[in-house]
Amino acid sequence: MCEGGKERGREGARERRGEPRCAVMSLRRSLSPSLSLSVPPSPIGGPALASSLVPPYGCTNDRPLRLMFVNTSLFVGGAESLQIELLRSLDRSRFLPEICCLKADGPLAPQVPDDVPVFHHLIRHKYDVAVVMRLARLLRRRQVDVVVTVGAGDRMFWGRIAAWLAGVPVIAAWLHSTGWPDCIGRLNRLLTPLTDAFLAVAPPHGRYLVDVEKLPANRVHVVANGVDTERFRPRPADEKLRGEVGLPPTAPVAGIVARLSREKNHDLFLRVAALVREQVHDAHFLIVGEGPERDRLAAHVEQLGLADAVHFLGNRADVPDLLALLDVFVLTSHVEANPVSILEALASGKPVVATRVGSVPETVRDGEVGYLAEPGDAATLSARVVELLRGPRLARRLGREARRQVVEQHSMRNMVVRFQDVVEQLHASKLGRPVADDENNRTPFLVGTHLLSTEG
Numbered sequence: 001m002c003e004g005g006k007e008r009g010r011e012g013a014r015e016r017r018g019e020p021r022c023a024v025m026s027l028r029r030s031l032s033p034s035l036s037l038s039v040p041p042s043p044i045g046g047p048a049l050a051s052s053l054v055p056p057y058g059c060t061n062d063r064p065l066r067l068m069f070v071n072t073s074l075f076v077g078g079a080e081s082l083q084i085e086l087l088r089s090l091d092r093s094r095f096l097p098e099i100c101c102l103k104a105d106g107p108l109a110p111q112v113p114d115d116v117p118v119f120h121h122l123i124r125h126k127y128d129v130a131v132v133m134r135l136a137r138l139l140r141r142r143q144v145d146v147v148v149t150v151g152a153g154d155r156m157f158w159g160r161i162a163a164w165l166a167g168v169p170v171i172a173a174w175l176h177s178t179g180w181p182d183c184i185g186r187l188n189r190l191l192t193p194l195t196d197a198f199l200a201v202a203p204p205h206g207r208y209l210v211d212v213e214k215l216p217a218n219r220v221h222v223v224a225n226g227v228d229t230e231r232f233r234p235r236p237a238d239e240k241l242r243g244e245v246g247l248p249p250t251a252p253v254a255g256i257v258a259r260l261s262r263e264k265n266h267d268l269f270l271r272v273a274a275l276v277r278e279q280v281h282d283a284h285f286l287i288v289g290e291g292p293e294r295d296r297l298a299a300h301v302e303q304l305g306l307a308d309a310v311h312f313l314g315n316r317a318d319v320p321d322l323l324a325l326l327d328v329f330v331l332t333s334h335v336e337a338n339p340v341s342i343l344e345a346l347a348s349g350k351p352v353v354a355t356r357v358g359s360v361p362e363t364v365r366d367g368e369v370g371y372l373a374e375p376g377d378a379a380t381l382s383a384r385v386v387e388l389l390r391g392p393r394l395a396r397r398l399g400r401e402a403r404r405q406v407v408e409q410h411s412m413r414n415m416v417v418r419f420q421d422v423v424e425q426l427h428a429s430k431l432g433r434p435v436a437d438d439e440n441n442r443t444p445f446l447v448g449t450h451l452l453s454t455e456g
Helices: 003-016 022-030 078-089 131-142 154-165 186-190 203-211 239-244 266-279 294-304 319-323 340-347 378-390 392-409 412-431 448-452
Strands: 065-071 095-101 118-120 146-150 170-174 197-200 220-222 253-257 284-288 310-314 328-331 352-355 370-373
Touching (some): 065 078, 065 131, 065 154, 065 412, 078 146, 078 412, 095 131, 131 154, 146 412, 154 186, 170 412, 203 220, 253 266, 253 319, 253 340, 266 284, 266 294, 266 378, 294 310, 328 340, 340 392, 370 378, 378 392
Parallel strands (some): 065 095, 095 118, 170 197, 197 220, 253 284, 253 328, 284 310
């Protein structure tokens, strides 16, 4: 969090509670759609700001809602990839999505659909408090109906203040983590009165946001993560790709897809790999992802004597094909909310061995689609991996059930329908208007105490 925004965050919260501060009110009055804002043109087709034509505020539901996602940048990660899948799938007759990246647009920007404007480089340095003015002007210029901040940290802080200053009807925060390194800090908690909704990615994550992060239960809505079950589906292994990544033709393979950061606990994955190799001597291990821990983990591989068996592949666009090379998928995180990588593996028909953290037990049903172990329990994790590598018939049976459950319960379509319903109902509620009820296109979604009072 940028420390320069500390006092302004307090002022915004006080204003919402009826304690106006002159500086904030002056800033809010100064924002006008007629003001110009210099934003670099989108490299992927986003319109120039000054030439944009947008409808006025006070709209009714007879036109699509203009929806702005506020990110730091489109890094390679589960939350960002999920956001891009959502952008592709939103009903354009109901929503016109846009993206604002406070910093650079990022490596995933080329994957954003061509009809989605992308604005970026609004923040100039760590202590640039003027970003709130630039962002508020952008939101006014674009006549945004709904702002959704993606993740915690700076985008959650500046995005909500700017949305409030710009008079955006609905302000929501979409959260994807449980604790460090993406926890909700004190400054972001101060802005809770400005926030209409906090979007959780699974029911246990919703309970976490209320019980641990102390967010109001009646503002926590669950939009469970989903996966594109057509893109991620069982497929034959590509033998050419197998050779390209350094795998012997008949070697059993376990793998992990996760950013190389401390919370993903790749050290535990490597300890598991070492224990597995003691029993399955020809086993190989794929690590897909990039991050700040790369060099240290590579050194750890050397120390464990696994240099010929562990393959670092970096960030890849062909994850569905890489999953097809695996016999078992492994995730060893310290903390998680509802990891997309597990859903992708299950949809690909792969059994999963994972730590019992966050919402993982909801998707990895122990003994049905894979196995769970306590965080840090390398012995149990390795024993389960060995069991699956030595029992291909068992692995195939668990994989078939994994695919069936994901298609039924965690498809991208289910996620998109829930997201659209939540946002439309929030907007209608703020404007005091009813929402058209189309039973063919809507499904119930879990909200507030209706979710959080459910046990187990």
